[in-house]
Amino acid sequence: MGSFDRLVRKVVPSAAHLSYNPLFKIVGDAISGIPNLFFSEYRELPPNHMRVRVGVNNKLLFNQPYHLWLGMQYWVRWLTKGYVRPDSDVVEIGCGCGRIAHPLRNDWFTGTYLGIDIDKELLQWCSEHFPKDKFAFLASTHKSATYTSDTSSEAIKFFFGEMASKDFIYSTSLYTHLLVPELVNYTSESFKVLREDGVMCMTFFCLDSIERGGRWNFEHKIGDAYVENLKYPEAAVAYTKEFMEGVAREAGFTNIDFLLNPVQSWLVCRK
Numbered sequence: 582m583g584s585f586d587r588l589v590r591k592v593v594p595s596a597a598h599l600s601y602n603p604l605f606k607i608v609g610d611a612i613s614g615i616p617n618l619f620f621s622e623y624r625e626l627p628p629n630h631m632r633v634r635v636g637v638n639n640k641l642l643f644n645q646p647y648h649l650w651l652g653m654q655y656w657v658r659w660l661t662k663g664y665v666r667p668d669s670d671v672v673e674i675g676c677g678c679g680r681i682a683h684p685l686r687n688d689w690f691t692g693t694y695l696g697i698d699i700d701k702e703l704l705q706w707c708s709e710h711f712p713k714d715k716f717a718f719l720a721s722t723h724k725s726a727t728y729t730s731d732t733s734s735e736a737i738k739f740f741f742g743e744m745a746s747k748d749f750i751y752s753t754s755l756y757t758h759l760l761v762p763e764l765v766n767y768t769s770e771s772f773k774v775l776r777e778d779g780v781m782c783m784t785f786f787c788l789d790s791i792e793r794g795g796r797w798n799f800e801h802k803i804g805d806a807y808v809e810n811l812k813y814p815e816a817a818v819a820y821t822k823e824f825m826e827g828v829a830r831e832a833g834f835t836n837i838d839f840l841l842n843p844v845q846s847w848l849v850c851r852k
């Protein structure tokens with residue numbers, strides 16, 4: 582972590598917060614936009630403050646390479662493992678500004694993609710920059726103290742129109758920001774919309790494997806959720822493996838697998 586990044590980390594509870602600051606938006610977008618003059622692939626990316634909002638591995642400026650690389654490595658992994666095919670109907674929950682969806686713009690992907698989020702600014706950017714033939718975006722009704730949501734409803738709704746029409750549902754760095762009602766809601770809705778043999782793949786902070794004492798402590802509890810910050814509980818949330826397995830079972834999954842890691846772990850369920 583650079584010393585500028587470390588200093589900023591000390592004064593803001595999460596990088597997502599910083600991304601809403603008007604001064605950071607203007608100055609950061611302008612400075613970080615300089616390399617776009619030289620690299621055409623950077624010009625397709627969202628502005629710096631949006632990239633910071635979805636996570637930049639503490640690199641607050643000039644993070645285009647990280648943004649581009651992250652999505653591709655996930656798709657290589659998922660395709661290799663057989664979770665998804667090039668013609669799959671895919672849903673991403675917590676799609677942000679389309680970082681993970683970015684590689685699906687290429688011709689190899691012939692399926693469909695639905696991205697869901699609570700952040701209207703990011704959803705609007707995605708709707709304006711992804712081709713409409715393959716990509717659609719939807720606003721969730723959830724709220725979050727960490728991520729802006731201008732929906733007035735507190736209710737957690739089932740917002741997938743069609744039933745059992747999807748092959749692959751995933752989220753990256755979303756369950757790490759969800760309290761129990763939202764997490765349970767998305768897991769059970771995911772089971773409902775998946776076709777037989779479809780796969781759900783979610784990253785989460787697993788209390789059984791995460792390294793505590795450094796960046797993460799998770800010393801506060803809200804029900805079954807372990808949080809870093811009680812004022813902004815969704816800034817970082819962890820769960821036990823046992824709890825996550827229970828949620829997946831309750832949703833209807835019987836084929837449940839985990840890949841535990843010191844940072845984000847994976848919950849992988851096949852219907």
Ligand SMILES: C[S@@+](CC[C@H](N)C(=O)[O-])C[C@H]1O[C@@H](n2cnc3c(N)ncnc32)[C@H](O)[C@@H]1O
Pocket residue numbers: 634635636674675676677678679680681697698699700703721723724725728729752753754755758759763
């Ligand atoms: C850390 S970012 C990750 C974004 C994206 N998955 C990626 O890896 O680029 C978390 C995203 O989840 C969204 N989010 C937070 N709470 C949500 C909720 N309850 N429902 C849907 N999206 C949510 C935020 O707006 C943000 O875009």
